[in-house]
Amino acid sequence: MLKEFQDHLESRLSFLKDSKLLIAISGGIDSVVLTHLCYKSQLNVALAHCNFNLRGKESDADEDFVLQLAEDLDLEVFVESFDTEGYAEENKRSIQMAARELRYNWFSELSEQLQFDYVLTAHHADDNLETFLINFTRGTGLEGLTGIPEVNEVFVRPLLPFSNEQIANFAKDNDIKWRDDSSNKSTKYLRNKLRHDVIPILKEINPSLLQSFQSTLSHLNDTFGIVEDAMETFLKEAIIKVTSQETKYKVEVFKKQSAPKAFLYETFKSYGFTQWDDILNLLSAQPGKYVASATHRLIKDRDVLILTGNISEVLPDESITVLDTNATLKIPCGYLEFSEVDVLNTEHHENCIYIDKGLLHSPLTIRQKKQGDAFSPLGMKGKKKKLSKFFKDEKFSLVDKENTWLFCSDDNIVWVIGKRADDRFKVTDKTKHILKIELIQ
Template identity: 50%
Template structure:
């Protein structure tokens, strides 16, 4: 198995050979074999063990076993402890899902703190089959049927090609010792039910069931690759990037049939799951929005606007008279000048004596109005944005510079007539937008 493991790494994960690795080690058979294989292959690794305190002394013995294993290998070991009872009080998820969340958050922290390049986990072919069946039972698309990914960011699963029977045979031949988790025999967990009740029957139907499943996974992954190529071509034809906003022409999108499947293909990677809402958005009035955890889609006349959720704080910001520069939420340089110089369009010159400090930076509100430079009378910002064809999402990213309740500048767009420099101006203040 060692030679097969090294060949697999060289072919698919050659970058691991010179990397600094962190191996997730429970002390069970699979992770102990992964650690031994990595040791025999000469890789640079440390061990990481999570103690969830779910099995009393057994949990503590697992942790001690991993610490001793690291001592045997002469490598670094990281351990952490979680109180799952406290965690569960604030989380609406299963013990297994909660443990997984805590585990991977801790791995990420170790990567940042200790400079690990990759985290290795010991998932194998039987785990992949279990995941496939779980996803199938819940209803899934092709992505769910492809099972556990070999690589997910910095998470690598180098044992996926190997069956549990191969791993057990290797450990037995090498006379390895490992810890048995008694909870693995409890069928109250869905994965354990599948492992102990369903998979043995599948293997009884066909002795080569797992090998045939692995071939099916290869075909599904090849199909997924082809689908990814088509998705990229589709996005290149439909997406028009404008600053932070992606514009998608609705009629062009509606011409892609079957429509629901195309909507899923295009928008799934942005975290959207409410496909009926997205389909209805195509016929909705302007301003209608659909949200995922990371993005939003907005109907704007003949287009859908796709953008990341606004990460800019919507609070107001204060500018004092002594300030010469700010970098958040936008970048402005402020200084007194003797005359108006040639402007590139992103500069504002105002009569400093007309300002009331401290000034205020804020987003616009319904009902806001100003006196556009060069015009007589006031104008509502909503009407100004409409005339300037500023789309719904872009409006949300516009900041106002205000003196008291008066708007001095729609930053980067238009200045206010009331604060302009005149022949009577003695002090000229320049705002330079970067």
């Protein structure tokens, strides 16, 4: 296996030979064999071990084993102890997911702080098959059936072409010792149930299962490449506008596809959506309809779909009090710069207004819309207009409304910030103090 491993490095992962590498090592057979293969191949490696404190003395014994292995091979070793159960409870994660997040976050921090080029993990062909089956049983798109990536940013998996049987034989032939994790024997976890109960049956049906699986993965990855190329072309046509707050897509571009639901899935799969029939219905829905995930919303607005953050991230609970009208104030849509001026030119534009400071009354606040809001748009000579009607006339989308802020004097709207000032606060011949307010984005 050593020769096959070195040949694989030469043909697929030659960049590792001149890199500073960190091996994620649990003490189990896979990561220990990876360590020995890298050591025998004279790669520049150090070890990183996570003690998740989930198995009492057994966890501590794993740590001791890794420390001894590092000493035996004269390798640098890093060990981190985690309160995995506490993290899982605090972040509402399963124990497995909590451990995964903790270790990958720590590996990333180590590689960045100590300038390791890559982190090696010991995932192998059987792990790849298990991941495929997990995704398959839970329901997934094409990307969930393409397997574990061999290279993913700083993470590299050099053992992916090798089976657990090959790894076990190498350990036996080279008298390599390792630690057995007792939790791997429990079938209460889906991965272990597949490993112990399902995959042996599949291998009995097809003794060449892993080879067949590798071939299937190759075909699926080729197909996924075609899909990615098609999506790149599609999105160039579909996307109208991208800002920090939203992305707009042409509805018609989705509608004209032979399988619009597939294009919707590929476009929005990364944003936590699951209601794909509802999203398909958005294409013909009334403006204002939306579908929400835990983190995002997809909103229908006339002839566009708008992708934005979740409403809980958009609407704050409290207003902002303006304490000083001679300073600069940070607000969610930028900065408001207040200054008293003595100028004849008081022409308004969207991001800058001039008002009669003497007409302002405390409290001065920055807030968002509320039911019944009305103001007198500048130029309408005191005539009132409901804010909702103003939004409609200006063709505001739901996102535009949510991201519009109001500068108010004693709850009277002085300025729909960045849009329109109120006529009641305009500068006149009787004005003694002119206040300039400018929005800086």
